[in-house]
């Protein structure tokens with residue numbers, strides 16, 4: 001389908017979103033505020049984004065007929081998650097176009113490719129080694145020579161597909177770790193002793209305008225994000241350096257859209273990138289409540305070729321995820337001042353499932 005890729009998308013146009021989870025839901029809401037329609041592709045009936053989009057194509061992500069229909073009915077296509085199957089990606093890029101493009105996905109779908117890419121840009125990461133067999137794991141453990149984390153190269157999220165290993169692990173510990181990543185292609189990372197974790201939400205437009213929010217300080221439990229607080233308790237020079245690194249990544253990829261860049265901060269203030277996410281990011285949800293323009297609106301502006309917005313915030317804040325039974329505190333949250341709640345419309349509460357979040361203005 002021929003489209004002018006550089007002029008602003010007129011109001012009333014349709015934005016296609018691959019993935020109908022909470023990120024797709026919030027992207028659809030931001031698109032509506034800018035006068036756009038949305039169509040979401042997701043295999044699940046009643047997925048969170050289907051409730052806030054104009055249309056829902058209920059089909060698998062690699063269903064070519066469904067992708068064709070999405071292409072036909074959309075003026076531009078974006079996505080809410082990076083694990084889009086390779087065949088769908090090729091089809092979309094060849095026939096329709098995708099923002100952010102395939103390069104960004106290729107660099108972030110595979111942890112080894114991602115870390116090699118960052119190393120080429122001279123951006124620090126935790127030391128790592130590729131592992132594709134049990135023997136390679138044993139060898140990598142001795143090379144790294146610190147406590148470590150084994151992570152699957154692909155399809156890991158929220159701490160899934162990971163196993164921690166102590167310094168000098170026993171054969172049994174190695175075997176258990178190798179089993180827990182499904183004996184699949186993995187990387188072994190040195191365990192980074194961090195004082196805190198932060199992230200930068202950065203956005204680049206097709207005309208190379210770049211904006212970034214102040215870094216958020218993130219607390220994870222069990223590999224899942226619990227809270228993001230802004231401002232982070234870091235020095236101005238650490239904040240500037242994190243922002244500089246995030247900008248250098250989107251520049252290197254000639255990226256269009258919002259990206260989340262997660263960092264470890266060492267006790268001396270040194271930074272290492274943990275991972276990059278080529279999409280709106282959980283640690284940027286606070287921008288919805290305390291920002292002038294949210295990360296979701298920035299992303300829609302970028303893919304629609306509009307000028308990017310103001311990253312200033314009107315309040316400091318803490319965003320907290322509502323995971324599983326955490327939703328039981330909603331009645332109490334509803335009575336509190338300075339609290340904004342966002343629920344994702346998920347019918348079933350399950351342990352570990354992100355049901356919503358709230359942001360407390362401080």
Ligand code: AMP
Pocket residue numbers: 126149156157158159160189190191192193197220223224274275
């Ligand atoms: P990930 O899925 O890679 O983002 O990891 C989830 C969380 O696990 C991170 O946010 C950290 O809290 C922790 N983690 C992951 N990798 C490392 C590492 N190399 N050193 C220390 N902690 C880590």
